[in-house]
Every structure is written in structure tokens, then in C-alpha cells.
Amino acid sequence: MAEKRDLVMDVINATNLVQSFSEVFKQQFENTAEDASPFFQNERKKAFQNFEKYGFPQKNMENWRNTDLSKALSENYTLFTSQPDPKLDIDTIFKCNVPHFETLLLSTLNGWYVSNHGALQTLDNGVVYGSMRAAAKEYAPLVEKYFRTALNDSKEGLIHLNTAMMQDGIFIYVPANVSVDKTFQMVSLINTQENVFLNQRNLIILGENSHLRLAQCDESINNGTTFINSVTEIFMDKSSTLDHYKLQNKDDKTTLINSTYFVQQQGSVLNTNAITLNGALVRNYSNVQLLGSHSEANVYGLYLMDKEQHVDNQVFIHHAVPECQSNELFKGVLDDQASAVFNGHILVARDAQQTNAYQTNRNILLTDKAIIDTKPFLEIYADDVKCSHGATIGQLDAEAMFYIRSRGISEASAKIMLMYAFAAEVLNKISIEELRTRMDDMVKKRLRGELSNCEQCVLNCSNKENKKINFAIDMSKI
Amino acid sequence: MEKQQDNILDQVTNSDYKYGFYTDIEMETAPVGLSEDTIKYISKKKNEPEWLLAFRLNAYRYWLTLEEPTWAHLHHPPINYQDIIYYAAPKKKKELQSLDEVDPELLNTFNKLGISLEEQKKLTGVAVDAVIDSVSVKTTFSDTLAKHGIIFCSFSEAVQNHPELVKQYMGSVVPSNDNYFAALNSAVFSDGSFCYIPKGVRCPIELSTYFRINAANTGQFERTLIIADEEAYVSYMEGCTAPMRDENQLHAAIVEIVAMKDAEVKYSTVQNWYPGNKNGEGGIYNFVTKRGICKGNNAKISWTQVETGSAITWKYPSVVLMGDNSIGEFYSVAVTNNYQQADTGTKMIHIGKNTKSTIVSKGISAGFSNNSYRGLVKVIKRAENARNFSQCDSLLLGDKCGAHTYPYIKTGNSSSIVEHEATTSKISDDQLFYCKQRGIDTEKAVGLIVNGYAKEVLQHLPMEFAVEAQKLLSISLEGSVG
Numbered sequence: 001m002a003e004k005r006d007l008v009m010d011v012i013n014a015t016n017l018v019q020s021f022s023e024v025f026k027q028q029f030e031n032t033a034e035d036a037s038p039f040f041q042n043e044r045k046k047a048f049q050n051f052e053k054y055g056f057p058q059k060n061m062e063n064w065r066n067t068d069l070s071k072a073l074s075e076n077y078t079l080f081t082s083q084p085d086p087k088l089d090i091d092t093i094f095k096c097n098v099p100h101f102e103t104l105l106l107s108t109l110n111g112w113y114v115s116n117h118g119a120l121q122t123l124d125n126g127v128v129y130g131s132m133r134a135a136a137k138e139y140a141p142l143v144e145k146y147f148r149t150a151l152n153d154s155k156e157g158l159i160h161l162n163t164a165m166m167q168d169g170i171f172i173y174v175p176a177n178v179s180v181d182k183t184f185q186m187v188s189l190i191n192t193q194e195n196v197f198l199n200q201r202n203l204i205i206l207g208e209n210s211h212l213r214l215a216q217c218d219e220s221i222n223n224g225t226t227f228i229n230s231v232t233e234i235f236m237d238k239s240s241t242l243d244h245y246k247l248q249n250k251d252d253k254t255t256l257i258n259s260t261y262f263v264q265q266q267g268s269v270l271n272t273n274a275i276t277l278n279g280a281l282v283r284n285y286s287n288v289q290l291l292g293s294h295s296e297a298n299v300y301g302l303y304l305m306d307k308e309q310h311v312d313n314q315v316f317i318h319h320a321v322p323e324c325q326s327n328e329l330f331k332g333v334l335d336d337q338a339s340a341v342f343n344g345h346i347l348v349a350r351d352a353q354q355t356n357a358y359q360t361n362r363n364i365l366l367t368d369k370a371i372i373d374t375k376p377f378l379e380i381y382a383d384d385v386k387c388s389h390g391a392t393i394g395q396l397d398a399e400a401m402f403y404i405r406s407r408g409i410s411e412a413s414a415k416i417m418l419m420y421a422f423a424a425e426v427l428n429k430i431s432i433e434e435l436r437t438r439m440d441d442m443v444k445k446r447l448r449g450e451l452s453n454c455e456q457c458v459l460n461c462s463n464k465e466n467k468k469i470n471f472a473i474d475m476s477k478i
Numbered sequence: 479m480e481k482q483q484d485n486i487l488d489q490v491t492n493s494d495y496k497y498g499f500y501t502d503i504e505m506e507t508a509p510v511g512l513s514e515d516t517i518k519y520i521s522k523k524k525n526e527p528e529w530l531l532a533f534r535l536n537a538y539r540y541w542l543t544l545e546e547p548t549w550a551h552l553h554h555p556p557i558n559y560q561d562i563i564y565y566a567a568p569k570k571k572k573e574l575q576s577l578d579e580v581d582p583e584l585l586n587t588f589n590k591l592g593i594s595l596e597e598q599k600k601l602t603g604v605a606v607d608a609v610i611d612s613v614s615v616k617t618t619f620s621d622t623l624a625k626h627g628i629i630f631c632s633f634s635e636a637v638q639n640h641p642e643l644v645k646q647y648m649g650s651v652v653p654s655n656d657n658y659f660a661a662l663n664s665a666v667f668s669d670g671s672f673c674y675i676p677k678g679v680r681c682p683i684e685l686s687t688y689f690r691i692n693a694a695n696t697g698q699f700e701r702t703l704i705i706a707d708e709e710a711y712v713s714y715m716e717g718c719t720a721p722m723r724d725e726n727q728l729h730a731a732i733v734e735i736v737a738m739k740d741a742e743v744k745y746s747t748v749q750n751w752y753p754g755n756k757n758g759e760g761g762i763y764n765f766v767t768k769r770g771i772c773k774g775n776n777a778k779i780s781w782t783q784v785e786t787g788s789a790i791t792w793k794y795p796s797v798v799l800m801g802d803n804s805i806g807e808f809y810s811v812a813v814t815n816n817y818q819q820a821d822t823g824t825k826m827i828h829i830g831k832n833t834k835s836t837i838v839s840k841g842i843s844a845g846f847s848n849n850s851y852r853g854l855v856k857v858i859k860r861a862e863n864a865r866n867f868s869q870c871d872s873l874l875l876g877d878k879c880g881a882h883t884y885p886y887i888k889t890g891n892s893s894s895i896v897e898h899e900a901t902t903s904k905i906s907d908d909q910l911f912y913c914k915q916r917g918i919d920t921e922k923a924v925g926l927i928v929n930g931y932a933k934e935v936l937q938h939l940p941m942e943f944a945v946e947a948q949k950l951l952s953i954s955l956e957g958s959v960g
Binding site for chain 1: 884
């Protein structure tokens with residue numbers, strides 16, 4: 001475990017948030033020796049100015065009208081502005097427990113890359129992975145070519161804050177014509193007693209005709225309140241394929257803002273799937289830019305929320321060129337006082353002819369206190385397109401329910417069966433079999449109310465006292 | 479084929495706006511600009527009671543604190559509110575006793591518009607209230623209606639003769655602080671129509687208002703208030719035209735509908751304000767707030783609109799479903815061509831139990847126009863078993879236009895079902911081929927397909943209007959091929 005004294009920590013005061021960030025920025029990031037490259041200094045400075053211009057999200061902003069950050073932003077937070085102990089053995093903190101699932105593990109602890117094998121590794125086939133900060137030094141031309149270019153002119157203060165104050169994150173580079181057989185697993189761990197505010201930044205570059213599978217797990221094991229502001233930029237060159245899965249199983253004190261930007265060139269195929277099982281406030285912002293013809297984006301999501309949890313899925317798909325295809329499918333079940341937001345925006349640019357864009361959002365509300373806000377939004381400037389969207393909010397089908405009940409199955413089981421069937425449409429889109437099986441199990445457990453927070457999580461992690469606790473999932477129960 | 483299609487498109491874009499004439503009538507206008515004095519001037523001209531002046535001034539003071547909204551998908555140069563004449567009325571020489579005394583120029587205007595205020599209407603059985611510029615000039619059939627206890631008159635007359643009804647209901651559905659344009663209208667509204675259907679009365683004829691902007695540099699700010707008491711029924715129609723002018727003219731209206739227990743109101747609009755020329759110069763800026771409230775149980779309000787005119791349309795006819803089992807409907811065809819911009823849709827607010835709403839919106843964009851559907855379906859917690867179905871289709875004709883859909887759906891209980899679906903497409907080559915193969919030329923085929931596309935909405939229009947609407951549609955779109 002990292003000792004506290006090894007860390008430089010700065011406290012962010014909630015009463016004057018922007019100013020407080022500004023002070024930390026001046027002390028820790030502006031002109032610091034740590035990443036003295038003029039490129040990054042310049043980027044950080046510009047980004048901070050933009051952050052000061054746009055500020056934190058407010059309820060009166062169109063994209064934030066249904067997600068209220070004011071509570072999360074009223075805490076005092078700690079920023080970890082320096083690297084944890086490099087000798088830290090990651091295996092003592094975390095071990096992935098998905099059976100038969102061999103992965104290349106990339107983990108961050110409190111926003112910093114940790115590994116037992118050094119900051120950057122290179123595989124035989126030329127694949128480079130490791131710390132974003134290390135890559136910025138070692139592969140400066142590559143990183144500087146791509147870094148922040150996917151963000152365009154974002155008007156989102158949090159994105160700029162991330163650029164200005166990014167700590168570390170994960171860097172993956174897949175050279176042209178390389179297909180990575182193992183799945184990369186990105187794990188973000190939070191392990192601290194403090195209230196922590198993270199600005200993690202990931203950069204993933206796929207060369208021409210390459211293939212990468214990526215599982216992104218967000219888990220937390222701390223006692224404090226956490227605010228994660230994570231930004232990922234993913235660049236997909238011609239004919240590359242990316243399978244991207246996000247699993248979010250956060251505790252009830254975590255605010256997770258996940259912004260992912262995908263830039264797709266000709267003929268590239270993206271499959272991304274966000275599965276949110278728990279979390280006080282989870283927001284997934286996916287920005288897909290289809291810049292090359294014949295590229296395809298499949299964006300899926302499933303959310304199962306209860307208690308006072310809130311999930312917000314924002315998807316922006318920009319069809320900039322002709323002959324691209326996008327599919328969106330988001331499904332959710334809301335119990336208790338949970339609330340969910342879906343905001344899908346498809347923009348078909350002028351002359352982006354022969355576009356096919358489909359968008360579907362389906363929701364089941366189980367109680368009168370759950371709330372759903374959905375806005376499937378189309379903005380179309382080309383005529384030869386096929387675009388459709390649909391949104392439904394309803395209940396479990398009474399006839400299906402009767403059919404099952406009439407065969408002697410209890411109401412509770414029948415409900416779970418139908419809800420599972422509802423969720424399965426999204427789960428079946430997961431192409432990595434081991435992962436799909438595990439997600440299946442987790443969803444079943446979630447529907448039974450057996451999966452709540454880190455106690456039953458997929459991860460097998462150590463607790464504060466470095467004692468291992470094993471929570472194998474009992475398959476016989478399913 | 480391409481060439482031919484282009485030619486046809488050209489023809490369409492060049493087709494003239496046939497209501498673009500101007501009538502030379504002697505006008506009485508307020509000084510240019512907006513101030514408390516202007517409002518006092520209007521109020522005095524109309525001989526209004528003290529409370530109404532206070533209502534106007536309150537609205538005006540609130541308006542001053544607001545900024546013009548920018549959220550709509552509309553682009554226009556800033557409107558100079560000090561450059562508008564807020565009151566223009568045909569000069570009255572004396573109180574009119576009969577139709578014969580109406581200015582013949584005025585009658586001519588309405589004859590040209592195809593609205594006869596005279597005998598013809600007796601044949602069609604439609605009672606008309608005609609509003610020119612800011613003032614209601616003539617209401618027909620008042621006597622017939624009076625027999626049933628129906629009050630149908632200009633808003634000013636209602637203020638004089640039925641102040642208690644006006645006072646009770648005005649602003650109850652669209653409060654003066656509702657939005658920027660509602661506040662502006664509440665401050666400077668000049669006239670409009672008023673309609674009260676007493677308990678248990680089924681209005682025997684269709685009621686109709688015809689709005690016409692005539693004078694230059696004026697804005698038109700009319701207000702319509704319809705009250706259907708318990709078990710009453712009324713079908714109400716609204717039409718509008720304006721002369722062709724190079725400058726933009728502002729139209730900011732309010733329509734309020736109150737439907738009590740078991741009442742039904744059907745409100746149909748064919749909006750054909752001058753849309754500007756093919757370069758996007760001139761045309762009416764149409765910023766309208768329309769809202770109905772189903773106050774009692776089992777009430778029903780139905781909006782049907784055909785929007786073909788205006789340079790800019792900003793209009794969201796809404797229904798607040800307060801009573802249990804009440805029903806709200808919205809059927810819309812919005813056509814934009816050249817540089818027209820439309821941002822239109824509806825709001826359905828479900829408050830009562832077992833409330834139902836249906837939304838069918840068909841957008842057709844051509845030329846360089848932008849056509850947006852913007853809608854809200856909100857089901858609150860106590861609106862158990864609420865049901866909504868929305869369908870929003872867009873048809874694109876040409877590759878320079880845009881079609882956008884902004885549906886907002888918010889549901890807060892577990893027994894309601896809300897469905898929304900939307901598609902965007904162009905007229906497919908297959909459909910065209912099918913028609914052409916059977917000897918129907920491209921132009922007619924498009925007309926056929928578009929009419930079929932819009933039929934679902936047009937069939938909800940009263941017969942008199944359906945004919946006009948179909949004609950309008952074919953004028954706007956005949957032969958447009960995407």
C-alpha cells in the first residue's frame with residue numbers, strides 16, 4: 001500500500017471550487033518540472049483557461065439538465081498530484097477473478113498507473129502499453145500528434161479540467177496489422193481513506209487494420225467520497241476494429257464521469273458496451289466521430305439501478321462522411337428511487353449521404369419513485385439517409401408474466417426471468433465469451449439483489465489491512 | 479431524370495405566394511417602439527378597464543427582465559423591438575351597423591383570401607371572426623350562436639361585455655410570465671377572438687378566425703381564449719396570411735383553451751403567413767404560445783396544424799392533462815421550403831390518472847430550410863396508467879435542407895407506458911419508380927406520396943380546411959423530388 005507521506009496531496013475546498021482548483025493548478029501543474037515539455041505545458045494552460053471560461057456543469061446547461069452534480073461538488077476533495085510508491089506490488093491489491101479470462105492487466109491506483117513491470121512495456125508484435133505520463137515522454141511525437149485532437153472545441157468544463165490537471169492514465173498503441181489476441185483490461189482502483197478527486201486521462205491508438213479488445217472496469221474500494229473525472233481518447237485508423245466493454249460497479253459514494261472520444265477512419269468498426277450495475281452517480285459520455293466512409297459504430301448500454309442511484313448515458317454520433325452506419329441500443333431497469341437519463345444525439349452532416357443510423361432506448365420502471373428522462377435526438381442535414389429512433393418506457397409484459405405464472409413459476413422468479421430476458425439483448429452483444437458469461441452472472445445476481453457493492457464484486461481485492469478476501473460467485477445459485 | 483427533377487424543384491421554389499397582395503386601407507397606428515406609454519396608448523384606444531392595463535404593465539415589466547430565448551434551432555438577425563409598430567387598426571369612421579358599412583377594400587381583401595364574410599359562409603356554415611392587423615374587423619353569425627348561449631366575439635368586445643369571464647380565464651393557461659414572447663404578447667396584445675361555450679352545448683357550426691397582417695412595419699399580437707364549459711363541444715379553425723414584404727414582421731400570439739369536465743375542443747390551424755422569398759428575404763417571424771388545459775375529468779383537447787408559411791415558426795401547442803381520463807392530441811404537418819425555419823412540436827403534461835396523449839408529427843423539408851420537431855412528454859408520479867404514443871417522421875426533399883427531432887420524455891411512475899418513434903427518410907426511388915411505371919409523372923408521383931405521407935394528419939382537419947390544406951401542400955411541394 002502506498003503510504004500517505006509518499007503522496008503529494010492538495011485539498012480542494014468545495015466552498016470555492018474553481019478558485020481552489022486554480023490555486024492547485026498554479027502550484028502543481030503550471031510550469032512544474034514533472035512534465036516540462038512545452039507542448040503539455042501549453043496544452044494545460046490553454047485547457048485551464050477554457051475550464052475557467054466554462055466552469056463546472058450547471059443544471060441549466062442542456063446536457064446537464066437532468067444530472068445534478070451540485071451534491072458531489074459540495075464535498076472537499078483531495079487531489080493526488082504525484083505518483084504513488086513505484087515499488088507498490090499491484091498483485092497485493094488486486095487480482096482479476098473472471099474464470100478462464102486471460103488478460104493483459106493495466107491498472108491505475110487513485111488515477112496513477114501502477115505495474116510490477118515498469119511504466120511502459122512493449123510486446124513482440126510492437127504493441128506498447130503502460131503509463132500515459134511515461135508515454136508522453138518516451139513517445140512524445142506520437143502522443144503529441146494525437147493528444148486532445150479528439151476533443152475538438154468541447155464546451156464541457158470538466159473535459160478541460162481533465163486536460164489541465166490530468167495526473168496519469170493508460171496508454172495503448174497497437175501498430176498496423178496487429179491483432180492482439182489477449183484482452184486488455186483497464187482497471188481503475190481507488191484505495192484511500194480520503195475524499196478523492198481524480199483526473200485520469202487515457203490515450204489509445206489503433207493502427208491500420210489492427211484489432212484490439214478492451215475491457216474497462218471501474219471498481220472502488222475506498223470509504224470516502226470519490227469524484228472521478230476520466231477522459232479517454234481512442235483513435236482508430238483505417239480498417240481497425242475495437243471491442244470496448246465498460247463494466248461499472250461503483251459504490252454509493254462515487255461520482256463517475258466517464259468521457260470517451262472515438263475517432264474512426266475509413267472502414268473501422270467499433271463495438272462499445274457500457275454495463276452499469278451500481279454507482280451513486282455514473283455518467284457515460286460517448287463521442288463517436290465517423291470521419292472515414294464505411295466505418296461502423298455500435299454503441300450499446302445496459303443499466304440496472306436501484307436505491308438513489310443515478311445513471312446518465314450521453315451518446316453523440318457524428319456522421320461526418322457518407323456511407324457510415326451507427327447502431328445504438330440502451331436498455332435499463334430502474335428500481336426504488338433510481339433515476340436514469342438517456343440522451344442520444346445523432347448528427348448527420350451535410351452530404352453525409354447513404355447514412356444508416358438507428359437509435360433505441362428502452363426502459364422499465366419498477367416503482368413510482370423511479371424517474372427516467374430520455375431524449376433521442378436526431379439532427380440531419382442530408383437527404384439520402386435512413387435514420388430512426390425509438391424510446392419506450394413501460395413495464396414487464398403482463399401477458400408474458402401470465403404465461404410464466406400459469407406454468408407454476410413464482411411471481412418473483414417470473415419477474416427476474418423477464419427482466420433478464422430484457423437485459424440479455426444487450427448482453428448478447430458482448431463478443432468476448434468469458435466476459436459475456438461473467439456479465440450474465442453478474443446481471444442475474446444484480447436482478448436478485450445479491451450484488452451490491454465491492455463485497456461481491458468481480459474483483460478479488462484486498463481490504464485496507466492487506467488481508468485477502470475471496471468472494472467467489474456461487475454458480476450453483478444461478 | 480436528375481435534370482428534370484431540378485427543373486421541377488426550381489418551379490416549386492419559384493412558385494408565388496398568392497396571398498402576397500397589400501390592401502390600401504386607411505390605418506390608425508401607434509407610434510413606433512415599445513414603452514409603457516405605448517401600452518397605455520393601446521389600452522386607452524381600446525377603452526380597457528384598469529385591471530387589464532395593470533395586467534399589461536405587469537407583463538411588460540416582467541418582459542424587460544427577460545432575454546430572448548436562443549435554445550431553438552433557429553437563426554435570425556436580432557429583432558429590434560423598438561422598431562415595430564405595436565398597434566395598427568383599420569380606421570373606424572363610426573360604429574358599424576351592418577356588413578354593408580364595412581370598408582369595401584376590406585371586404586375585397588377577405589374575398590381575395592377566399593373568406594367571404596357574407597352569404598357564402600352561410601352555405602358552408604362557418605362563423606368567422608376576421609382579424610386584420612391588430613383589430614377584429616367583423617364577426618359573423620354572432621346572432622345564431624347567441625341563441626345557443628355561445629359567446630363568439632372579438633377579444634376587445636369580450637373585455638367590454640364579459641369582463642368577468644375574461645378576468646377569470648385570461649392568463650390562467652398561459653400566464654403572462656410564461657415565456658419571453660408570451661410576456662410580450664400579454665403586454666401589447668391588441669385583439670383576438672374570444673369564445674365561450676356554455677354547459678352542455680354542442681356548437682352547431684365550426685368557428686373560425688382569420689388573421690391577416692396588412693400594414694408595413696407592424697407586429698401582430700393577438701390573443702385567443704376558448705372556454706368550453708362542462709360537456710360542451712367546439713371545433714375551432716384558424717387561418718392566417720400576410721402581404722409580401724422585404725422586411726421581417728413579427729407575429730407573437732397566445733392561444734389559451736380551457737376544457738372543463740367532459741368538454742371537447744378541437745383546434746385546427748392552417749398557418750400560411752408569408753414565408754419570405756426564395757432567397758430568404760422577408761417573411762413573418764411567428765412566435766406563438768398555444769396551450770390548452772383539460773381541467774375536468776374526461777376532457778379532450780385536440781390540436782391539428784398545417785404549417786406551411788412563416789420565415790420562422792416557433793410554436794408548441796401543448797396540453798396539460800389535469801383531469802382524470804382526459805385526452806390530448808397533436809397532429810401536425812410542417813412544411814419548410816427555401817430558407818424557412820420551423821421549430822415546432824408539442825408538450826403533453828400528464829397529471830391526472832388514465833390520461834392519454836397522441837402525437838403525430840410529419841415534417842417535410844425542402845430547399846435550404848430547417849425543420850425541427852421539439853416535444854415534451856412528461857408523466858408525473860400521480861398520473862397512474864398514463865399512456866402516450868408519439869410518432870415523428872421527417873421527409874427530406876433535397877440535400878441542402880435539414881430535419882431534426884428533439885423529443886424529451888420524462889416519466890415518473892411505474893404504471894405508465896410511453897412510446898416514441900421517429901424516422902427520417904427521403905422519397906425512395908422505388909416508390910417513384912412504381913408510380914412512374916404506371917404512367918404517373920414525377921411531379922404527380924411526389925404529390926401523391928407526400929399527400930399519403932401527410933394523410934394521417936390531414937384527415938383530422940375539418941372538411942373546409944382539409945381542402946385548403948391539401949391545396950397548400952401541393953403548392954408548396956408539387957414535384958419536389960429528393
